[in-house]
Structures are given as C-alpha cells and as structure tokens.
Amino acid sequence: MLNTQDILETINMIREENLDIRTVTMGISLFDCVSEDPERFCAKMYDKITKSAEKLVSVCEEIEKTYGIPIINKRVSVTPISIVGGAMDRDGYVKAALTMEKAAQALGINFIGGFGALVQKGFSKGASALVSAIPQAMSETEIVCSSVNVASTKVGINMDAVSLMGGVIKETARLTGDRGSIGCAKIVVFANVPDDNPFMAGAFHGMGEPETVINVGVSGPGVVANAVRRAGNCNLTQLAETIKKTAFKITRMGQLVANEACKRLGVPFGIVDLSLAPTPAVGDSVAYILEEMGVGKTGGHGTTAALAMLNDAVKKGGLMASSHVGGLSGAFIPVSEDAGMIAAAECGALTLQKLEAMTAVCSVGLDMIAIPGDVSESVICGIIADEISIGVANTKTTAVRVIPAYGKKAGDSVEFGGLLGKAPVMPVSPYDPSVFISRGGQIPAPIHSLKN
Amino acid sequence: MVSSIRFIQKPAAKPAQERTGTKMKAVITVTGKDTTGIIAGVSGVCAECGANIVDISQSVLKEYFAMIMVVELSGMNTSFGNFADRLEELGKDKGLVIQTMHEDIFNSMHRI
Numbered sequence: 084m085l086n087t088q089d090i091l092e093t094i095n096m097i098r099e100e101n102l103d104i105r106t107v108t109m110g111i112s113l114f115d116c117v118s119e120d121p122e123r124f125c126a127k128m129y130d131k132i133t134k135s136a137e138k139l140v141s142v143c144e145e146i147e148k149t150y151g152i153p154i155i156n157k158r159v160s161v162t163p164i165s166i167v168g169g170a171m172d173r174d175g176y177v178k179a180a181l182t183m184e185k186a187a188q189a190l191g192i193n194f195i196g197g198f199g200a201l202v203q204k205g206f207s208k209g210a211s212a213l214v215s216a217i218p219q220a221m222s223e224t225e226i227v228c229s230s231v232n233v234a235s236t237k238v239g240i241n242m243d244a245v246s247l248m249g250g251v252i253k254e255t256a257r258l259t260g261d262r263g264s265i266g267c268a269k270i271v272v273f274a275n276v277p278d279d280n281p282f283m284a285g286a287f288h289g290m291g292e293p294e295t296v297i298n299v300g301v302s303g304p305g306v307v308a309n310a311v312r313r314a315g316n317c318n319l320t321q322l323a324e325t326i327k328k329t330a331f332k333i334t335r336m337g338q339l340v341a342n343e344a345c346k347r348l349g350v351p352f353g354i355v356d357l358s359l360a361p362t363p364a365v366g367d368s369v370a371y372i373l374e375e376m377g378v379g380k381t382g383g384h385g386t387t388a389a390l391a392m393l394n395d396a397v398k399k400g401g402l403m404a405s406s407h408v409g410g411l412s413g414a415f416i417p418v419s420e421d422a423g424m425i426a427a428a429e430c431g432a433l434t435l436q437k438l439e440a441m442t443a444v445c446s447v448g449l450d451m452i453a454i455p456g457d458v459s460e461s462v463i464c465g466i467i468a469d470e471i472s473i474g475v476a477n478t479k480t481t482a483v484r485v486i487p488a489y490g491k492k493a494g495d496s497v498e499f500g501g502l503l504g505k506a507p508v509m510p511v512s513p514y515d516p517s518v519f520i521s522r523g524g525q526i527p528a529p530i531h532s533l534k535n
Numbered sequence: 536m537v538s539s540i541r542f543i544q545k546p547a548a549k550p551a552q553e554r555t556g557t558k559m560k561a562v563i564t565v566t567g568k569d570t571t572g573i574i575a576g577v578s579g580v581c582a583e584c585g586a587n588i589v590d591i592s593q594s595v596l597k598e599y600f601a602m603i604m605v606v607e608l609s610g611m612n613t614s615f616g617n618f619a620d621r622l623e624e625l626g627k628d629k630g631l632v633i634q635t636m637h638e639d640i641f642n643s644m645h646r647i
Binding site for chain 2: 085086087089090091092093094145148149150151152332335336338339
C-alpha cells in the first residue's frame with residue numbers, strides 16, 4: 084500500500100524542488116538515407132526523422148500527464164552527418180543542417196543533435212567538409228546541435244582538429260554576434276565522446292546503436308540540494324549516503340519514464356543518463372549543492388573535493404536504479420545554466436582555471452562558458468587542448484563549449500534565455516600558445532600502465 | 536538479416552490505462568483552502584469517469600486542506616489524461632490544486 088509520507092515526498096520533489104525529466108531523446112540511425120545526391124539524401128533524412136519520431140512529442144506529453152512529472156525537452160539525435168553524408172561538399176552539409184532544422188520544427192521537438200564528425204585520428208573528406216560548414220550551419224539554424232570528437236584515450240589528440248575548431252568557434256561567434264554569439268552554445272568539442280548521450284549539444288546516435296532507441300536524461304539538483312540541507316550537521320560518509328539515496332529515487336523515476344516511453348513508442352530502451360543537470364531556475368543549481376555541503380562559495384578551495392564526492396555518490400546511487408546507465412552520467416557544471424555558478428563567477432570566486440580542475444572529477448567539461456569576443460583563435464585552441472587532454476589522460480569524457488561573446492569583454496554578460504541562461508564573460512590568460520597549437524599533428528595516446 | 540532488425544523492436548504495448556487484467560491505480564492529491572464540498576466534487580468526477588475510490592486520507596490544518604485519494608482505474612470509461620484534466624478543472628473552480636498521478640511513479644521511487 085502506498086504510504087502518505089512517500090506520496091508527499093514525491094510530490095514535494097516535483098512541485099517545490101524542480102524535479103523533472105530533463106530530456107527524452109530518440110536516437111535515429113540515418114544509415115539507410117545515404118545517397119550520392121545531396122537533395123536525395125536530405126529528402127530521405129527528412130522522411131526518416133519525421134516518420135520515426137512522429138509520436139515522440141505526443142507520447143511524452145501523455146506520460147507527463149499520467150505521472151505528473153514534467154518532461155522538459157523532447158529531442159532527437161541522429162547518426163553523425165559526416166558519416167552518412169560522406170560525398171557531399173560544404174554546401175551540401177549546410178543544406179543537411181537546414182533539413183534537420185526543418186524536420187525538428189515539424190516534429191515540435193526542442194533540439195536535434197548529430198550534425199557532427201568523429202575526427203580523433205584524422206579527417207575523412209566528409210568530416211572535413213562538415214567541419215567547414217559548421218559556422219554557417221549553426222548561424223542559419225536555431226535548434227540543430229553540432230559536436231566534433233577530436234580525441235580519445237585510445238588514439239590520442241588530433242591537434243590539427245583542435246586547431247581547426249578554434250577557428251570554427253570564432254567564426255560561429257562572429258556570424259551569430261547579433262544574438263550573443265549563441266551559435267557557439269550549440270557546438271561541443273569532445274574527447275572520448277559517448278555514443279548514447281541524450282544531452283545537447285553533444286547528442287548523436289552512435290555507430291553501434293540500434294535503428295532507433297530511447298535515451299533519457301534525468302535532472303534534479305534541487306532535490307539533492309534540499310536532501311543535503313535536511314541532512315544537517317552530519318559527516319561526509321553520512322552525506323554521501325544521503326546523496327546516493329536521493330540519486331536512486333531520481334533515477335528510478337527516469338527509468339520509469341524511459342520504460343513507458345519505449346512501450347508507447349515501440350522503440351527499444353537505450354540508457355538512462357544519471358546526470359545532475361542544472362537550469363537557471365532558482366534552486367535548480369549544482370553550485371548550490373556544493374555550497375550546501377559547506378564550500379563557502381563554489382570555486383573556493385574544497386570545491387573540487389566536494390564535487391568529486393557528489394559526482395561519485397550520484398553514480399553509485401543511480402546505477403542500481405536503472406537497468407542500463409550511459410551517456411555522460413555525473414554532475415554537470417555549465418556556468419550559464421546554473422544560478423549558483425553565475426553568482427560565483429560574477430563575484431570572482433569561480434575562475435576558468437578552477438573550472439578546469441573541477442572537470443577532472445565530474446561529468447562533461449568546460450561547459451557554457453563565455454569568454455571575451457576578442458580572444459584569439461589560438462587561445463581558444465589552447466583551452467580546448469587543455470580540457471581534452473584531461474579527458475584523454477583520465478579515460479573519461481570531457482568537452483568544451485565556450486562562447487567567445489562577440490563585442491563583449493571580461494565582466495560583461497551575455498543573455499541566451501531559456502535553458503541556456505545567462506553567461507558572465509570570464510577572463511582568460513593573455514599568454515599566447517600559438518606556436519604550440521600551430522605545430523599540429525597528433526598527440527600520442529597516453530600510456531595505460533605506470534599510472535600516477 | 537534485414538528483417539531481424541525489425542524483429543528485435545518490440546511491438547508497442549498498450550498504454551497503462553488500456554491494459555486489462557491488472558488493477559492500475561492513481562493517486563489524487565488535493566491541497567488548498569478548506570471549503571465545503573471538496574470530497575463530494577472529487578468523488579463525483581471519479582464516479583462519472585468510472586474510477587473506484589479505494590482509500591482516502593485527509594487532514595485539515597487551520598484553514599489548509601490536504602487530501603490523498605487512491606482510485607482504481609480498471610473500470611474507467613475515459614482516458615487517464617481526460618480524467619486528470621477534469622479534476623484539474625474542478626480544482627481551479629474551487630481554488631484548489633488537484634493533481635492526479637499514476638501510482639507507478641510512487642512505487643518505482645519508493646519500492647525496490
């Protein structure tokens with residue numbers, strides 16, 4: 084029999100603590116859309132996406148109604164376009180991005196991901212054309228997301244790709260300069276990119292994935308922050324237990340929604356992504372969890388340790404609650420999307436350097452960070468190379484989503500609106516790494532023994 | 536080989552409220568300022584929609600009213616969404632918050 088206490092706890096989590104399902108993302112394979120003719124490829128892709136995900140939005144709305152749990156975003160991810168669009172030139176890829184946008188708008192979804200390439204070891208013709216098309220594609224679309232994997236622990240870092248991505252990001256910032264350089268918020272540069280990530284901007288449908296699949300990303304920083312607050316003056320062992328139990332409950336809900344969505348759509352279940360994903364809403368912040376744990380201000384000394392414990396406890400609690408866990412799974416620290424991070428950056432407690440250290444122990448990487456618009460390409464490449472090498476050396480996923488805010492300088496702020504929030508422009512180191520970056524080539528894969 | 540891909544994709548099952556044989560339940564929570572006729576209103580909608588009330592607990596703290604009602608759905612003559620909408624409407628008329636949620640969300644969160 085249902086217990087009143089349990090019922091009230093669940094309802095309180097949803098109503099007061101911003102518990103929600105962040106995203107139900109449907110992965111769709113586009114391998115059967117391959118064609119020599121860009122027009123034909125785009126037509127086939129449009130049909131495949133709109134047919135496969137036809138019921139995605141309506142089914143998610145039914146589930147929201149049935150369980151009373153909000154599903155914030157409905158998204159689609161597709162096979163990386165550079166792989167299925169191989170033969171096309173730059174213009175063909177721009178057209179493909181516009182077709183993705185059209186299909187996504189027709190479905191009524193919030194984002195579509197997969198306009199990307201995997202270039203950790205080198206560029207195929209298609210990958211090269213796609214990467215050159217990213218700035219135009221991102222400026223002419225609203226909800227198409229792009230990701231490029233430039234490194235992996237197995238093969239090392241493709242520094243030619245890193246050096247190219249600095250220019251791509253800079254150019255995208257310029258092209259979308261009138262809109263706060265928002266195009267850059269839809270581009271992620273990855274190391275060790277996962278195949279089944281439901282979160283944007285990095286979602287794509289990996290090569291070994293089934294024809295279609297449902298991946299679900301849960302959220303819930305507000306619930307964890309409140310649980311930590313209620314735990315009161317306990318030691319860290321007890322606090323870790325509290326976080327684990329809370330993560331378990333959040334993830335069970337994600338698994339329930341995933342099961343139900345799969346049943347109603349007739350699509351196999353992929354994974355639940357156990358991430359703590361913040362939103363700009365007050366009380367839905369990962370930074371506030373850290374501050375609730377006792378770190379005076381996020382970014383101060385002790386932050387990395389608190390974040391490491393939080394990240395680990397979330398995974399441990401969530402793992403048992405789901406039959407398959409995947410994606411990025413961990414605590415996200417996107418600066419512009421987290422009210423606590425914004426406050427910490429604005430008062431100077433949180434710096435780019437500290438964020439970099441934090442990414443070594445948590446999910447994703449340097450995420451949604453605005454930097455001055457006049458930062459040089461090689462400095463952006465340096466930021467990417469540093470972050471990517473953390474992922475490669477530690478056998479984990481890391482990523483960079485920086486926004487060189489056109490016409491802005493350190494101390495200003497950029498407003499993106501919606502889930503993307505507001506980014507304080509953070510200062511970067513002025514020293515020039517251009518000689519290092521222009522060397523190009525491949526940083527070899529790291530050794531896997533003699534670890535320290 | 537091609538058809539085997541289709542084979543592993545399980546056919547869509549019917550939505551929970553359409554499945555037969557199992558007794559699906561929903562939890563209705565009503566919160567707000569106490570007025571007359573709250574239970575009458577909620578149970579009236581339940582009766583019209585064919586939802587059978589199996590448990591009610593309520594408390595009134597000062598002027599504040601809170602009720603949790605568990606209903607069984609196998610005899611429902613309308614969709615879950617419609618049922619939830621009607622209760623929500625009723626709540627709006629009476630200045631209350633009425634939320635209807637499938638019991639599975641509580642079971643999955645609090646039972647292993």
